[in-house]
Structure formats: structure tokens, C-alpha cells
Amino acid sequence: xxxxxxxxxxxxxxxxxxxxxxxxxxxxxxxxxxxxxxxxxxxxxxxxxxxxxxxxxxxxxxxxxxxxxxxxxxxxxxxxxxxxxxxxxxxxxxxxxxxxxxxxxxxxxxxxxxxxxxxxxxxxxxxxxxxxxxxxxxxxxxxxxxxxxx
Amino acid sequence: xxxxxxxxxxxxxxxxxxxxxxxxxxxxxxxxxxxxxxxxxxxxxxxxxxxxxxxxxxxxxxxxxxxxxxxxxxxxxxxxxxxxxxxxxxxxxxxxxxxxxxxxxxxxxxxxxxxxxxxxxxxxxxxxxxxxxxxxxxxxxxxxxxxxxxxxxxxxxxxxxxxxxxxxxxxxxxxxxxxxxxxxxxxxxxxxxxxxxxxxxxxxxxxxxxxxxxxxxxxxxxxxxxxxxxxxxxxxxxxxxxxxxxxxxxxxxxxxxxxxxxxxxxxxxxxxxxxxxxxxxxxxxxxxxxxxxxxxxxxxxxxxxxxxxxxxxxxxxxxxxxxxxxxxxxxxxxxxxxxxxxxxxxxxxxxxxxxxxxxxxxxxxxxxxxxxxxxxxxxxxxxxxxxxxxxxxxxxxxxxxxxxxxxxxxxxxxxxxxxxxxxxxxxxxxxxxxxxxxxxxxxxxxxxxxxxxxxxxxxxxxxxxxxxxxxxxxxxxxxxxxxxxxxxxxxxxxxxxxxxxxxxxxxxxxxxxxxxxxxxxxxxxxxxxxxxxxxxxxxxxxxxxxxxxxxxxxxxxxxxxxxxxxxxxxxxxxxxxxxxxxxxxxxxxxxxxxxxxxxxxxxxxxxxxxxxxxxxxxxxxxxxxxxxxxxxxxxxxxxxxxxxxxxxxxxxxxxxxxxxxxxxxxxxxxxxxxxxxxxxxxxxxxxxxxxxxxxxxxxxxxxx
Numbered sequence: 001x002x003x004x005x006x007x008x009x010x011x012x013x014x015x016x017x018x019x020x021x022x023x024x025x026x027x028x029x030x031x032x033x034x035x036x037x038x039x040x041x042x043x044x045x046x047x048x049x050x051x052x053x054x055x056x057x058x059x060x061x062x063x064x065x066x067x068x069x070x071x072x073x074x075x076x077x078x079x080x081x082x083x084x085x086x087x088x089x090x091x092x093x094x095x096x097x098x099x100x101x102x103x104x105x106x107x108x109x110x111x112x113x114x115x116x117x118x119x120x121x122x123x124x125x126x127x128x129x130x131x132x133x134x135x136x137x138x139x140x141x142x143x144x145x146x147x148x149x150x
Numbered sequence: 151x152x153x154x155x156x157x158x159x160x161x162x163x164x165x166x167x168x169x170x171x172x173x174x175x176x177x178x179x180x181x182x183x184x185x186x187x188x189x190x191x192x193x194x195x196x197x198x199x200x201x202x203x204x205x206x207x208x209x210x211x212x213x214x215x216x217x218x219x220x221x222x223x224x225x226x227x228x229x230x231x232x233x234x235x236x237x238x239x240x241x242x243x244x245x246x247x248x249x250x251x252x253x254x255x256x257x258x259x260x261x262x263x264x265x266x267x268x269x270x271x272x273x274x275x276x277x278x279x280x281x282x283x284x285x286x287x288x289x290x291x292x293x294x295x296x297x298x299x300x301x302x303x304x305x306x307x308x309x310x311x312x313x314x315x316x317x318x319x320x321x322x323x324x325x326x327x328x329x330x331x332x333x334x335x336x337x338x339x340x341x342x343x344x345x346x347x348x349x350x351x352x353x354x355x356x357x358x359x360x361x362x363x364x365x366x367x368x369x370x371x372x373x374x375x376x377x378x379x380x381x382x383x384x385x386x387x388x389x390x391x392x393x394x395x396x397x398x399x400x401x402x403x404x405x406x407x408x409x410x411x412x413x414x415x416x417x418x419x420x421x422x423x424x425x426x427x428x429x430x431x432x433x434x435x436x437x438x439x440x441x442x443x444x445x446x447x448x449x450x451x452x453x454x455x456x457x458x459x460x461x462x463x464x465x466x467x468x469x470x471x472x473x474x475x476x477x478x479x480x481x482x483x484x485x486x487x488x489x490x491x492x493x494x495x496x497x498x499x500x501x502x503x504x505x506x507x508x509x510x511x512x513x514x515x516x517x518x519x520x521x522x523x524x525x526x527x528x529x530x531x532x533x534x535x536x537x538x539x540x541x542x543x544x545x546x547x548x549x550x551x552x553x554x555x556x557x558x559x560x561x562x563x564x565x566x567x568x569x570x571x572x573x574x575x576x577x578x579x580x581x582x583x584x585x586x587x588x589x590x591x592x593x594x595x596x597x598x599x600x601x602x603x604x605x606x607x608x609x610x611x612x613x614x615x616x617x618x619x620x621x622x623x624x625x626x627x628x629x630x631x632x633x634x635x636x637x638x639x640x641x642x643x644x645x646x647x648x649x650x651x652x653x654x655x656x657x658x659x660x661x662x663x664x665x666x667x668x669x670x671x672x673x674x675x676x677x678x679x680x681x682x683x684x685x686x687x688x689x690x691x692x693x694x695x696x697x698x699x700x701x702x703x704x705x706x707x708x709x710x711x712x713x714x715x716x717x718x719x720x721x722x723x724x725x726x727x728x729x730x731x732x733x734x735x736x737x738x739x740x741x742x743x744x745x746x747x748x749x750x751x752x753x754x755x756x757x758x759x760x761x762x763x764x765x766x767x768x769x770x771x772x773x774x775x776x777x778x779x780x781x782x783x784x785x786x787x788x789x790x791x792x793x794x795x796x797x798x799x800x801x802x803x804x805x806x807x808x809x810x811x812x813x814x815x816x817x818x819x820x821x822x823x824x825x826x827x828x829x830x831x832x833x834x835x836x837x838x839x840x841x842x843x844x845x846x847x848x849x850x851x852x853x854x
Contacts, residue, residue: 012332014320016727021193031742049358050348050785136181136191139332
């Protein structure tokens with residue numbers, strides 16, 4: 001059972017794309033890969049005000065991820081708490097994971113020659129912190145939610 | 151080894167407080183100061199790391215060897231470069247007098263040091279970028295309150311209604327301010343937004359007025375008329391603290407809400423509903439008086455009316471309204487010692503005419519664009535040397551070709567900057583400043599409900615042969631025989647000099663990047679504000695003595711803006727949240743998010759012209775042309791086209807930004823001389839451009 005998720009309060013989001021850069025700098029990524037993205041709906045007038053909804057997407061950390069079994073070296077792993085991550089030591093950069101993923105979430109990191117994806121910044125989470133995108137979200141629109149079983 | 155360094159961001163001019171984590175001399179993490187911003191930071195703030203690692207910035211002092219702008223640079227040592235500049239400055243002094251040198255900067259909290267430098271040299275000609283930015287708002291504020299535009303802060307978090315006339319708050323992105331607005335909206339506050347197009351800010355509004363370009367003044371007048379008609383104003387406050395209300399009421403009588411609605415192209419009921427709403431919500435109502443209002447011929451008067459609307463709401467020193475920024479003195483703390491206190495004031499008149507020819511303008515930084523006249527005509531005296539410290543006139547002011555013509559009469563152009571500015575590329579000497587993570591800056595006072603002292607510490611050593619500005623100016627001052635105005639040898643001594651009267655030490659500031667001078671916010675007694683308004687009468691002046699004495703009307707009769715002829719459009723420019731004007735276009739991570747700008751054009755108009763989304767369009771002024779892709783949208787007024795400012799850069803060493811997108815300021819031909827005589831601001835939206843579908847759009851696929 002997945003323990004975590006990232007939730008975007010679209011009402012507070014201002015579409016500044018800060019999260020995307022917070023993520024990239026924390027993971028030391030060059031130009032190219034993005035591990036999360038902000039998108040928005042086309043503008044639509046609501047009571048005379050053109051409005052939009054913002055969406056945030058990183059990785060869905062599927063309950064039964066396609067990217068894990070396809071990995072030839074076992075580098076793509078799912079933790080007990082549901083986080084799907086790349087073991088960079090084992091990754092050979094074949095990108096089979098990206099091909100298997102319906103949303104092509106895993107990205108190729110040209111600096112390391114390996115796959116990279118959102119792992120909720122698990123090193124930070126394990127240290128009691130929140131993912132980079134949530135920690136530094138400009139308007140605190142992103143929340144790192146721990147899912148509790150009822 | 152890991153360490154935490156307290157600093158201030160410098161990716162844009164907001165200067166958010168930041169915490170920097172450094173490991174083995176490498177910047178690993180930047181976040182908003184948790185004590186003040188709870189970690190929040192924008193995209194630009196995080197991309198500071200990319201700037202630090204980028205090599206496409208000046209790496210050592212450069213002296214020009216070819217023609218101006220030819221890009222032939224000789225890398226030299228600091229000693230050679232500084233000797234060269236000092237020698238040229240001395241020659242100018244001998245030949246034309248010290249006053250023939252001028253220095254410009256970006257404004258902001260560190261002006262004291264740069265002003266000290268140029269005043270110490272003997273020239274009164276200190277200036278900044280503001281005549282292409284906020285001067286109209288500043289002078290409008292002075293005319294009403296006798297206080298500059300920073301004479302008030304806005305308690306947006308507790309406001310019941312925020313009104314913004316085109317101030318694109320979410321894209322300009324002051325992190326603390328944006329959070330206050332989001333908190334206000336979460337608490338059920340209202341937000342009215344006025345613009346010629348929809349923006350990142352407008353989509354958060356509860357009410358939106360899409361007005362015809364150039365009619366802000368009309369809408370403000372109509373609102374005042376309606377406020378008076380509905381008696382929605384704070385009579386007690388007006389009675390106690392203001393003069394000239396009746397004259398103002400008489401003036402606005404003709405400008406009814408019905409008239410304004412017609413002029414602006416909006417519904418009159420919406421104006422009337424708006425006014426009855428703010429009448430209920432006052433005094434916790436804030437009319438944002440504008441920021442970058444160097445836009446229309448009447449922007450000064452529009453801003454005056456926005457200031458006046460705040461007064462009518464009684465929004466002065468109230469929760470959820472305008473408040474006086476409190477100073478160290480309000481906390482019983484002595485202020486910082488200034489460097490300028492060591493320097494005698496230069497006696498010469500300013501070359502821009504401010505203070506003697508134009509007595510109603512603020513003498514502090516004067517008006518940069520008026521120096522071009524002195525360069526061209528030698529009147530009132532020649533300007534022969536220019537130092538631009540982190541200010542890029544070619545990016546900030548219109549009509550670059552006209553500016554170059556004036557600069558060509560100068561014998562020395564120096565750029566001190568962290569990156570290649572367009573001006574720097576044209577200048578004679580580039581003195582590279584260390585980027586903000588690699589340098590210290592002097593301590594600053596941050597006024598507000600809880601005033602504080604803050605500073606920037608050095609996080610990492612400079613990657614290249616660059617220096618912090620405190621050292622550059624000190625070394626130049628030593629060569630020019632004015633060491634006594636820079637009484638320090640290192641950053642620690644500089645801070646000690648500043649902090650000595652306050653009783654604090656730099657170690658106090660090093661604890662969390664600042665020291666707060668009070669625990670609880672300070673409020674003045676709203677019933678005893680006498681002496682707080684610095685107008686000649688000591689009251690808030692609807693009829694401004696300052697303006698009237700200088701032959702300018704307090705109330706300017708409204709003139710309807712010209713409608714562009716068929717096929718032409720009013721060129722409007724603005725901000726994006728991922729770029730700070732031209733400074734960040736070449737930043738690898740920000741360039742990746744937004745590599746070029748587009749031209750917004752109304753969909754009905756575009757349809758008639760055969761322009762589709764993504765088509766190349768030519769944007770043509772008199773002799774200049776730009777070609778960018780069209781963004782076709784319903785949400786811009788058909789008379790206007792819009793683009794993000796800062797693109798179309800022409801520095802070849804900035805490979806990512808080079809010729810990407812279009813520069814609006816190059817198209818603003820003829821606008822360098824179009825100044826608002828009352829406000830001092832330039833009128834940068836008074837340019838019509840021709841737009842056509844570009845022949846660059848391929849009609850056939852010729853190659854395989």
C-alpha cells in the first residue's frame with residue numbers, strides 16, 4: 001500500500017513552475033530531464049473572470065508498476081512505503097522502464113547515462129524532510145500527504 | 151564539509167532572504183529563509199545554482215579593443231582594468247570636471263555605497279533605472295502624501311479587498327507578498343484585477359475588468375466619481391487628514407461611472423457593484439498604486455488617482471490596509487551608519503536638470519533618460535563618462551539605437567555586472583562582479599511592521615576572477631584618492647562600520663540571516679498621525695501644492711487614447727514568473743522553461759489576418775523589426791499585442807539567449823523622449839506597431 005502522495009491545491013498554485021526547478025536542482029539535473037510538471041487547462045470564463053485549473057504530475061508510484069519488472073538489472077525498485085525509485089548503482093541506462101511506463105515518466109539523465117525519476121526525494125523523506133518541490137513551493141500549494149488507512 | 155550560509159537572492163530585484171547549504175565548496179541547496187519564508191522560493195531562486203555553475207558570464211576584467219559592440223575583448227588583470235578606469239576618470243575630470251561622470255544602478259537597498267562613490271568623486275550625477283519603471287508611482291505618491299512609493303507597505307494578508315490595475319503580482323513574484331495574497335483569498339478576501347489581457351494574476355481575481363489599452367485613468371476617475379456618489383468614503387478620515395477634497399469632487403463630477411464604462415469598454419453595473427462592495431469593506435481595502443507604470447501619457451495621473459482611492463477608503467495605518475513602514479528608530483534602535491554620511495554633497499547642479507530645472511522631481515536618483523540630452527548637446531554641461539552598476543540601459547530604456555548615438559559622445563563606458571549586459575557588450579570596460587552566492591553585500595535596513603537588519607554572506611568562493619562590488623568600488627576609490635569614504639579593508643570591517651551605532655554585530659545577523667528589531671508588529675495611533683505626511687501642508691493633499699507651484703495641474707482632464715489604425719496595434723509588454731527581465735534569459739534552467747517570447751494577439755483579429763497559433767509574425771516599428779511566434783487568444787484586447795520583456799538579446803557569448811525571441815524596447819523607437827512631464831516616467835506603451843503574418847512561414851516543403 002502506498003504511504004505517500006503529493007497533492008496540489010490548484011487554488012493556491014500560481015503557475016510559477018518553481019517546483020520543476022526545485023526538483024531539478026535538488027537532483028542535480030542538467031537541461032533535458034524534468035521529473036515533475038505543472039500544466040493548466042485552457043482559460044475559461046467563470047462569472048466574467050477567465051480562470052484555469054493547474055495540475056501537478058510527477059510519478060504515480062503505481063501499486064503494480066510496469067517499470068519495475070521490465071528492468072533487466074533490477075535497478076527499478078518499489079519500497080515498502082510504495083516509493084518507486086532507481087537504484088543508480090544497478091541502472092545501466094537502457095530506459096526499458098520509460099518504454100514500459102504508460103506515461104514515460106522515467107527520464108534519461110545525460111550527465112550520468114542512467115534513468116532518473118521522481119522518488120519523492122526519499123533521502124529527504126527518510127531524514128524527516130519533505131520532497132524538494134513541496135518544501136520550496138512558492139505559495140505552499142503543494143502538500144506531501146501521508147495516506148492513513150481507515 | 152557542510153555549512154549553512156544566510157544570504158539574499160539576487161535573481162530578480164525582490165531580494166528574498168535565502169538559506170544556502172554548501173558542501174565541500176559547492177552549493178547544494180537554496181531555500182527561502184525558513185524564519186521568514188518557511189522555505190518558499192520561486193523557480194528563479196532555485197536556478198541560482200545554475201547561474202553559479204554557468205560559464206557564459208564574464209570571467210575576468212575585459213577591456214574593449216575593437217569598435218564599440220564589436221565584441222573584441224582583451225582579458226586583463228584587475229590592476230590593469232582598475233588603473234585604466236581610474237586613469238580615464240581622472241582625464242575626464244581634468245578636461246570637463248568631475249561632474250562629467252555619471253553612475254547608474256538598479257536602485258534598491260545598497261544605493262548608499264554607489265552614491266558615495268560618485269559623490270565622493272565630485273559629481274552629483276547619481277541615477278538609476280527608475281524612469282523606465284516606477285518613477286510615476288513614486289512621484290504620484292509624493293504629490294499626495296509627501297512620501298515616496300515606499301512610504302507605505304500593504305497588509306495584504308488581512309485585506310478584505312485588493313485592487314490591482316495591471317500590477318501582475320503573481321508574475322513579478324515577491325514570494326512573501328504572493329503568499330499574503332493567497333492567504334487573503336483563502337480567508338475569503340476579494341480581488342479585483344484590471345488589465346488589457348488576462349494574466350497569471352488575473353486568473354486569481356474575483357472580479358476582472360478587461361479595459362481598452364490606455365484607459366486606466368478613466369476607470370480610476372469613474373470609480374472615484376462613484377465612490378463620492380455612493381458616499382462610500384471615510385468622511386472622518388478625509389475631514390481630519392486631507393485638503394482639497396471639494397476641488398477633487400468637483401473635478402471628477404463629469405467622469406461618471408457610466409462614462410468610464412463606455413470609455414473602458416466594460417459594464418457600468420460592474421463598476422457600481424464594485425464600489426458598493428469596497429464601501430462595505432473599507433478601510434481594509436488596498437488599491438495597488440502600480441509598480442512599473444512608465445506606460446501611458448497619463449500613468450502618473452492614473453497612479454495619483456489610485457493613491458487617492460486608498461485615501462478615500464481611509465486605508466492608512468489600518469489592519470488590512472496601507473501601513474507606515476516602521477524604522478529602527480520606532481524600535482528604539484539607532485540606524486546603520488551610512489557611507490554617504492562621510493561625503494560632502496557635490497555642489498554642482500545635476501546634468502539631468504532634476505532639482506533645478508525640474509523642481510518637482512525627486513533629487514535622489516534623478517531621471518536617467520534626461521542624461522542622454524546632456525551627452526548629445528553638452529547642455530547644461532557634457533556627460534563624458536558612464537558607469538552602470540548592475541543596470542542595463544539597453545534593456546531598460548526604449549530605442550536602443552538612439553541611446554547608442556548618445557553614448558557615442560562619451561569617452562568612457564564602464565559596466566560592472568555579474569553577467570554580460572547589452573550595455574556591457576557595448577561598453578569599454580567590463581568589471582565582472584561575483585554573482586550573489588559568491589559575494590557579501592553591506593547590511594541593509596528592511597522597514598516594515600517588524601523592521602530588521604539583514605545581509606548577504608558569501609556562500610562559496612568565486613569560480614572566476616570576479617570581485618564583490620564593495621571591493622571593486624573600494625579599489626577604484628583607492629586609485630582616485632578617496633579611500634576615506636570606504637573605511638574598510640574587508641567585508642567584516644565594512645559591516646562593523648555600518649553596525650557600530652546599532653549595538654549589533656555581524657555575528658548577531660549570522661544566526662539566521664537577519665536580526666528582528668521587535669517581536670511584535672508596531673502600529674501608530676491612527677488618531678494621531680500628525681507630522682507623518684510630508685507634504686507642504688502636512689496633510690494628505692488632493693490638490694498638490696508641489697504640482698501647482700511647478701505649473702502642473704493636480705487634476706488632468708482626461709484625454710482618450712488614440713485608437714491604432716487598421717493592421718496596427720499598441721505594443722504592451724510584461725513579466726513572466728520564470729524570468730527577471732533580461733537578467734535570466736540565458737540561465738540554463740530558466741531558459742529551458744521559457745527560451746523565447748511570443749506575441750499575444752486577439753483571436754478575432756488574428757483570424758481576420760490569417761494568423762494561427764504558433765505562426766511566425768513580423769512585428770514592425772519604424773525601422774526595427776522583430777519576428778516571433780504568435781499566441782492567439784481570446785483574452786487580450788483587440789487593440790493590443792503583448793510580449794514578455796527581456797528577450798531578443800544580442801550578446802553572442804550568451805549562446806542560449808542570443809537572438810532568441812524579440813526585444814520590445816528596440817521597437818519602442820522615438821519613445822526615449824516621450825516623458826510624462828508631471829511624473830518623470832517614460833511612456834513605453836505609447837508605440838503602435840504593424841503586425842503581419844511573416845513570410846518566414848513556409849508555404850511548401852521544398853526539401854525532402
